[in-house]
Amino acid sequence: MPNKILPLVALAATNAAAQAPSPDARPNIIYIMSDDHAYQAVSAYGHAIGQLAPTPNIDRIAREGVRFDLSFVENSLSAPSRACLITGLYSHQNGQQMLLEGIDSTRTFFSELLQEAGYQTCMIGKWHLLCEPKGFDTYHVLFDQGSYWNPEFKSENSNGKYVREEGYATDLITDHAIDFLNHRDPSKPFCMLVHHKAPHRSWFPDTRYLGIYDNTEFPIPETMWDDYSTRGLAAHSQKMEIDKDMELALDLKVDSVGRPDVRFGRTIAEYGRLNDEQRKAYEKYFGDRYEQFQHDSLTGRALVKWKYQTYLRDYLSVIHSVDENVGRLLQYLDEHGLAENTIVVYASDQGFYLGEHGWFDKRFMYEESLRTPLVMRYPREIAAGTVCNKMVQNIDYAPTFLDFANVKKPKEMTGISLRKLFKNPKAKTRKTLYYHYYDYPTWHMVRKHDGVRDERYKLIHFYGQGGPRAQQENRYQQQPGTREYNSFKGMVNSGYISDAPDVDYYELYDLQNDPHELNNIYGKPGTERITRKLLRQLRKYRRDLNVQEPEE
Numbered sequence: 238m239p240n241k242i243l244p245l246v247a248l249a250a251t252n253a254a255a256q257a258p259s260p261d262a263r264p265n266i267i268y269i270m271s272d273d274h275a276y277q278a279v280s281a282y283g284h285a286i287g288q289l290a291p292t293p294n295i296d297r298i299a300r301e302g303v304r305f306d307l308s309f310v311e312n313s314l315s316a317p318s319r320a321c322l323i324t325g326l327y328s329h330q331n332g333q334q335m336l337l338e339g340i341d342s343t344r345t346f347f348s349e350l351l352q353e354a355g356y357q358t359c360m361i362g363k364w365h366l367l368c369e370p371k372g373f374d375t376y377h378v379l380f381d382q383g384s385y386w387n388p389e390f391k392s393e394n395s396n397g398k399y400v401r402e403e404g405y406a407t408d409l410i411t412d413h414a415i416d417f418l419n420h421r422d423p424s425k426p427f428c429m430l431v432h433h434k435a436p437h438r439s440w441f442p443d444t445r446y447l448g449i450y451d452n453t454e455f456p457i458p459e460t461m462w463d464d465y466s467t468r469g470l471a472a473h474s475q476k477m478e479i480d481k482d483m484e485l486a487l488d489l490k491v492d493s494v495g496r497p498d499v500r501f502g503r504t505i506a507e508y509g510r511l512n513d514e515q516r517k518a519y520e521k522y523f524g525d526r527y528e529q530f531q532h533d534s535l536t537g538r539a540l541v542k543w544k545y546q547t548y549l550r551d552y553l554s555v556i557h558s559v560d561e562n563v564g565r566l567l568q569y570l571d572e573h574g575l576a577e578n579t580i581v582v583y584a585s586d587q588g589f590y591l592g593e594h595g596w597f598d599k600r601f602m603y604e605e606s607l608r609t610p611l612v613m614r615y616p617r618e619i620a621a622g623t624v625c626n627k628m629v630q631n632i633d634y635a636p637t638f639l640d641f642a643n644v645k646k647p648k649e650m651t652g653i654s655l656r657k658l659f660k661n662p663k664a665k666t667r668k669t670l671y672y673h674y675y676d677y678p679t680w681h682m683v684r685k686h687d688g689v690r691d692e693r694y695k696l697i698h699f700y701g702q703g704g705p706r707a708q709q710e711n712r713y714q715q716q717p718g719t720r721e722y723n724s725f726k727g728m729v730n731s732g733y734i735s736d737a738p739d740v741d742y743y744e745l746y747d748l749q750n751d752p753h754e755l756n757n758i759y760g761k762p763g764t765e766r767i768t769r770k771l772l773r774q775l776r777k778y779r780r781d782l783n784v785q786e787p788e789e
Contacts, residue, residue: 265428265580266582268430268582269566272315272363275585275605278290290557298563302614302621304624305625307626309670310630314587316337316365320332325634334675336679340368349371356642358372358428359430360375361413362430362431365379373393378392384510386406406435410434426642436556438598439488442558447519453550458592469740469744474684474737475601476680480541488597491527492527579615585609585610593605602695627658637652637655674687677701693747703737744757744759
């Protein structure tokens with residue numbers, strides 16, 4: 238039922254053993270976020286991939302609440318996206334413009350405001366910001382990106398140390414979330430962030446789910462063989478193609494069984510983390526894959542298709558565990574009478590390419606990485622089966638949580654609350670959004686760009702110096718001893734970063750007539766009016782938000 242924002246839903250009966258919350262009780266909040274989960278791989282969105290690899294528990298949140306069909310990020314990269322979530326600010330405002338360093342921890346985190354307002358706050362899973370979790374009564378966070386198997390966690394009680402735990406990360410994160418729920422103070426409302434490592438690269442499934450999609454043939458995207466003919470240098474010079482850049486060892490686990498793949502200091506560390514039982518299952522499964530791969534000796538498009546199918550089968554097997562663990566949390570809420578007064582949100586930190594344009598990964602302002610899944614359930618205010626086609630962005634999550642908790646949003650917090658959408662379908666919301674990607678030169682070599690999107694058109698400006706010379710544009714890449722500096726130097730020394738031209742050009746897309754963004758119409762006759770309009774809007778964003786870059 239598109240564009241349907243229904244009235245409030247009556248309070249349902251709770252678990253008979255639990256005490257029903259008072260009508261004015263502030264809601265609990267559970268925000269579940271995965272890493273790199275494409276909306277195409279959430280079956281509630283109806284994409285062919287999601288239909289073949291369904292996510293029934295995530296779908297349940299949508300079915301019993303709202304599915305946002307135009308949900309976007311401000312910077313399609315993990316740590317910057319997480320900084321946008323926790324601060325409600327754009328990347329240049331919160332400091333986390335690039336992947337490895339940057340967040341300004343003096344900025345107010347929404348968790349601090351909820352904590353001050355009497356909420357019991359908890360952070361579980363992937364934090365991935367170079368500061369201590371702030372505003373949380375309790376936390377249990379992964380080391381850096383986290384590992385799929387037998388990962389290390391740090392808590393407020395571990396004296397700053399990361400302690401190894403046995404098991405699969407997705408299960409362990411949910412175990413700790415349930416442990417918090419079991420030991421929380423029931424006299425207080427709670428806000429719990431549950432951040433999964435999965436399905437981040439390199440897509441290591443639980444041993445229980447190895448091969449569950451091996452007999453499934455996923456459809457080849459219409460744009461798989463895109464030649465980028467109408468686009469500028471950025472689309473041609475990226476390093477995120479399934480054909481050229483998806484690695485047989487690191488990504489597809491062939492030509493690597495029993496020996497690590499070493500490149501730019503990286504190793505397939507997961508193999509070294511496995512216990513005997515886990516290793517036995519992995520060596521059998523990936524050993525068989527390796528033998529079959531060697532036997533088939535694929536080349537050309539046949540090899541690309543094999544890489545695509547193998548990539549999706551591993552990726553979707555990992556998501557199967559995420560969905561299963563979402564179900565565990567929903568079941569807990571049902572069994573303990575908490576479902577009616579708990580806001581449950583599921584989202585990803587950004588979108589992801591599942592073969593579209595021949596790519597994997599994210600970063601670009603094109604739709605597959607700009608758009609992220611977002612579903613939300615709160616029976617008191619969100620009618621079941623709602624579908625929202627208003628444009629929302631991840632900087633809006635923090636203001637929304639504060640609004641539901643009756644906490645005033647700080648004046649400097651840029652995002653807007655989505656709560657009004659559930660009360661008034663005609664509520665004034667954003668008609669455009671601003672995007673800015675800064676993380677160049679580094680992994681995947683996507684050029685810097687910013688842009689504006691309205692309900693039909695998208696204008697993107699690619700800019701900046703090319704190759705190693707771009708270092709001087711990036712604060713932390715210039716500072717010896719920082720992670721950004723060390724990573725940059727390693728990539729230059731290995732040849733991953735090489736000389737490239739400077740860029741300064743625009744692309745324009747009509748999303749109504751060209752939803753796959755294959756036809757850049759910037760400068761074409763008949764586009765003058767919309768180009769002027771979007772340029773004005775883009776410059777207004779830069780001016781109003783005090784964006785220092787780019788220089789035109």
